[in-house]
Amino acid sequence: MKRWGVVLIVLLGFGVWKTPVERSLWAQQKAEGFHAAQWNLGMRDQVGQMGFVAALGGFRALVADVLWVRAGAAFERREWGRLKLLLDSVTQLQPRSVIFWRMAHDHMAYDAALDARHDPLEHNDFVKRKAEREYLRIGEQFLLNGLKFNPESALLYECLGNLYSRRMGDPAKASEAYAFSAQKPGAMGYVARFAIYESAKVPGREKEAYAQLCELYRRGQRFETVIRLLRKLEAKLEIPAAQSIFQTANADPAQGTLAP
Amino acid sequence: MKSASSAHRLFSGGRVAALAHNTLRELIRMRIFYFLLLFALLVIGSSLFTVQFTFQEQFQVLKDVGLGAISLFSWLLGLLCTALLIPKDLEDRTLYTILAKPVPRFEYLLGKLLGVFLVIAAAVGLMGLLFLGVLALREQQVLAETARTTPPEQLADALRVVRQSAFQWNLIPGILLIYAKALVCATLTLLISTFASSSVFTVLVSVVVYVMGHLQGIARDYWLAGGEASPLVKLMVGLVALVFPDLQLFNVVDEIAAGKAVSAVLLWKVSGFGMLYTVIYLLLAQAFFSQKEL
Amino acid sequence: MSTPAISVRNLTKEFAIPFKKERFVAVRDLSLEVPEGEVYGLLGPNGSGKSTTMKVILGLVSPTSGSTSIFGWDSRQVESRENVGFLPENPYFYKFLTGLETLLFFGKLCGLSGARLRERAHFLLKLVGLENAAERRLGGFSKGMLQRIGMAQALIQNPRLLVLDEPTAGVDPAGSREIRDLILEFKAQGITVLLCSHLLGQVQEVCDRVGILHRGRLVREGRIEDLVTIQNQTQLVLENASPELLSDLQRQVEAAGARLLSETKAQADLERFFLQVTEAEASRHSEVRLSSDRS
Numbered sequence: 147m148k149r150w151g152v153v154l155i156v157l158l159g160f161g162v163w164k165t166p167v168e169r170s171l172w173a174q175q176k177a178e179g180f181h182a183a184q185w186n187l188g189m190r191d192q193v194g195q196m197g198f199v200a201a202l203g204g205f206r207a208l209v210a211d212v213l214w215v216r217a218g219a220a221f222e223r224r225e226w227g228r229l230k231l232l233l234d235s236v237t238q239l240q241p242r243s244v245i246f247w248r249m250a251h252d253h254m255a256y257d258a259a260l261d262a263r264h265d266p267l268e269h270n271d272f273v274k275r276k277a278e279r280e281y282l283r284i285g286e287q288f289l290l291n292g293l294k295f296n297p298e299s300a301l302l303y304e305c306l307g308n309l310y311s312r313r314m315g316d317p318a319k320a321s322e323a324y325a326f327s328a329q330k331p332g333a334m335g336y337v338a339r340f341a342i343y344e345s346a347k348v349p350g351r352e353k354e355a356y357a358q359l360c361e362l363y364r365r366g367q368r369f370e371t372v373i374r375l376l377r378k379l380e381a382k383l384e385i386p387a388a389q390s391i392f393q394t395a396n397a398d399p400a401q402g403t404l405a406p
Numbered sequence: 407m408k409s410a411s412s413a414h415r416l417f418s419g420g421r422v423a424a425l426a427h428n429t430l431r432e433l434i435r436m437r438i439f440y441f442l443l444l445f446a447l448l449v450i451g452s453s454l455f456t457v458q459f460t461f462q463e464q465f466q467v468l469k470d471v472g473l474g475a476i477s478l479f480s481w482l483l484g485l486l487c488t489a490l491l492i493p494k495d496l497e498d499r500t501l502y503t504i505l506a507k508p509v510p511r512f513e514y515l516l517g518k519l520l521g522v523f524l525v526i527a528a529a530v531g532l533m534g535l536l537f538l539g540v541l542a543l544r545e546q547q548v549l550a551e552t553a554r555t556t557p558p559e560q561l562a563d564a565l566r567v568v569r570q571s572a573f574q575w576n577l578i579p580g581i582l583l584i585y586a587k588a589l590v591c592a593t594l595t596l597l598i599s600t601f602a603s604s605s606v607f608t609v610l611v612s613v614v615v616y617v618m619g620h621l622q623g624i625a626r627d628y629w630l631a632g633g634e635a636s637p638l639v640k641l642m643v644g645l646v647a648l649v650f651p652d653l654q655l656f657n658v659v660d661e662i663a664a665g666k667a668v669s670a671v672l673l674w675k676v677s678g679f680g681m682l683y684t685v686i687y688l689l690l691a692q693a694f695f696s697q698k699e700l
Numbered sequence: 701m702s703t704p705a706i707s708v709r710n711l712t713k714e715f716a717i718p719f720k721k722e723r724f725v726a727v728r729d730l731s732l733e734v735p736e737g738e739v740y741g742l743l744g745p746n747g748s749g750k751s752t753t754m755k756v757i758l759g760l761v762s763p764t765s766g767s768t769s770i771f772g773w774d775s776r777q778v779e780s781r782e783n784v785g786f787l788p789e790n791p792y793f794y795k796f797l798t799g800l801e802t803l804l805f806f807g808k809l810c811g812l813s814g815a816r817l818r819e820r821a822h823f824l825l826k827l828v829g830l831e832n833a834a835e836r837r838l839g840g841f842s843k844g845m846l847q848r849i850g851m852a853q854a855l856i857q858n859p860r861l862l863v864l865d866e867p868t869a870g871v872d873p874a875g876s877r878e879i880r881d882l883i884l885e886f887k888a889q890g891i892t893v894l895l896c897s898h899l900l901g902q903v904q905e906v907c908d909r910v911g912i913l914h915r916g917r918l919v920r921e922g923r924i925e926d927l928v929t930i931q932n933q934t935q936l937v938l939e940n941a942s943p944e945l946l947s948d949l950q951r952q953v954e955a956a957g958a959r960l961l962s963e964t965k966a967q968a969d970l971e972r973f974f975l976q977v978t979e980a981e982a983s984r985h986s987e988v989r990l991s992s993d994r995s
Binding site: 152153156157169171179199203205207211214218242243332 | 459462463466467469470471473474477478563566570571587616617620621623626630647648649652653654655656657658659660661663664665666668669672675676679682686689690693694697
């Protein structure tokens with residue numbers, strides 16, 4: 147009995163000592179970006195009892211993967227509502243996985259949205275377009291939430307740019323998103339250009355865009371789109387032929403046109 | 407007739423090493439080791455067959471399954487090996503023969519525990535090598551596939567994307583922390599076995615402790631945050647926070663699999679803290695074992 | 701007055717019985733001393749406290765009250781076991797080790813190492829007749845072989861005291877004789893031996909003194925001759941005595957006021973007879989083989 151007393155005292159004493167150390171380590175880990183998952187009880191419906199315990203026991207990523215497989219099945223059955231719930235859980239369990247956020251957005255903003263637009267069972271066009279916009283918004287939200295946890299992700303910014311540019315018709319936001327992407331490590335080579343292309347479409351920013359495009363041209367990046375936009379902007383800005391970039395820049399015959 | 411020429415050494419590394427080596431031999435020859443290892447290897451190997459995903463998803467799943475398998479099996483191995491060690495020696499009476507020699511009881515415990523640590527290291531090492539090997543192999547396959555199907559001007563970018571999602575050096579610290587967690591759990595199991603009455607009891611209590619260790623962080627935050635709750639609840643939650651280790655501190659592999667790197671400072675701190683847990687639990691085990699009636 | 705090899709002073713050991721208030725008293729106020737160089741036999745029926753006493757002496761169990769010591773070292777201190785070799789009853793060792801590995805393992809636990817340890821291990825294997833089984837796993841050993849490896853392990857560090865618990869239990873007569881010879885050899889070398897055995901005939905042959913335990917108490921103790929010699933009886937063994945001589949003797953005995961208690965043919969020791977027969981057969985067998993090899 148005395149032995150148990152000594153052991154308990156040591157355990158409790160050690161416990162008192164270790165509590166601030168554990169807190170500090172935990173805080174440091176969170177600051178470095180670990181333990182990003184958020185818990186809520188609603189997740190239990192998705193993952194079940196076993197899944198919840200497994201997620202707690204350090205197999206969070208595996209539970210997320212299992213849900214991901216289920217999401218794939220829901221996608222194939224076009225169960226968009228269930229798919230969204232699963233995608234919510236997956237991204238909550240594994241918020242640092244950029245690909246989950248990206249593909250969640252893909253499923254919503256493209257697959258679900260397009261499916262809603264072409265829904266053969268709905269005859270009211272207005273209703274269809276409203277549903278489509280709703281899914282686009284959900285897709286956008288996935289990207290924005292993903293960026294909260296992964297602010298350095300060039301890919302998510304790029305997807306955001308694509309979404310604004312191709313699906314939501316907002317070149318100002320698209321240009322901004324592409325520009326952010328270009329600044330992040332591992333960005334694709336073309337996003338910087340895309341940012342300029344988009345800003346060329348924004349009313350009031352043509353001059354700025356033109357200047358940037360001229361710079362691209364001078365540096366030898368003479369893609370089809372660059373040339374096309376330059377001509378378009380020169381027409382819009384009423385640039386005289388003598389001052390056209392095509393005249394003033396050193397035309398280097400070795401530079402071919404490349405697909406943008 | 408001369409007696410043993412060496413004066414008795416208070417602590418002998420040679421004795422501990424002999425016990426550790428013997429434990430290692432014993433555990434490796436136990437069938438359970440092979441069974442668990444085989445299972446783990448199968449699990450890791452089978453994750454090669456997730457072809458319906460994109461390659462990024464495949465790598466993600468491969469890493470999650472691989473690291474999850476290493477985590478689960480290293481814990482299980484440590485648990486089962488340790489839970490069976492002392493009861494087996496007691497039952498077989500080999501403990502009497504050992505302690506009839508000038509071996510302090512603490513050295514016996516330490517030797518056994520170090521043997522278990524070595525076994526877990528061997529298992530983690532093997533599983534880790536297989537896991538990283540499979541990952542590297544798949545990476546090569548995907549790189550070759552990508553090189554074949556991507557137009558040349560996008561090739562550099564495409565290959566970079568593949569490499570980023572496959573093997574990363576930060577996986578190795580993640581595996582090291584998995585090992586550290588397994589060591590802490592094994593030492594806890596040893597502690598429990600010194601006062602438990604049977605192996606089954608030891609295993610059950612160890613599983614409960616494992617679960618509680620993962621909830622300890624939540625308990626601690628709840629307890630320290632104050633708030634409204636009955637004094638009894640607060641007492642219980644406080645006890646959980648004080649008595650159990652925070653095993654979630656070692657659970658960084660999920661983010662590591664997603665590409666996050668753990669800083670060297672953090673790695674050392676967490677490992678060091680893990681070793682501290684181990685030392686305390688070992689000393690408590692000695693407190694029980696030194697008085698145990700054989 | 702040199703330190704006694706074993707000193708037990710007022711030893712009492714009680715065990716708690718689960719779910720009951722009273723405690724089981726295994727050893728009750730036991731005191732005994734074994735001087736260095738003596739062979740002491742500890743006897744008693746099952747449950748008399750023999751093994752508990754041994755375990756306390758070896759420091760495996762702590763006394764409820766009283767103390768035990770080995771060469772002056774209290775049994776609870778690890779140092780006391782530097783000079784002790786212990787052969788347990790039903791020796792269990794790690795089944796997966798070979799004979800040699802077992803000796804090397806226990807030798808390392810005693811602080812031996814390197815070439816010296818290996819030499820000693822090989823020497824002991826030869827001494828107990830197991831040099832051919834050095835590379836065999838203990839899982840495949842017979843009971844007799846286990847006893848012998850147990851003996852070898854007990855001797856690994858050249859102890860000054862040997863504690864043997866039923867050393868010849870389950871061993872055939874030839875092996876039994878070898879063990880007995882070994883004990884006598886140890887005695888000649890000055891090693892103290894504490895022997896627990898049920899085989900009272902063997903105890904009588906090797907022990908200098910015995911102690912008899914009953915229900916935890918030492919009820920009798922002393923030198924064998926003192927204990928079992930029947931002072932007022934004399935044994936005569938006569939060779940070629942004629943019946944007339946025998947009746948003549950009987951008359952003289954009765955005239956002197958003594959009594960002739962029994963007159964029987966002397967019997968040879970069955971064990972000696974058995975060994976003679978088996979050894980003769982064994983040598984005849986090898987002669988036959990040698991001659992068939994040559995032819």
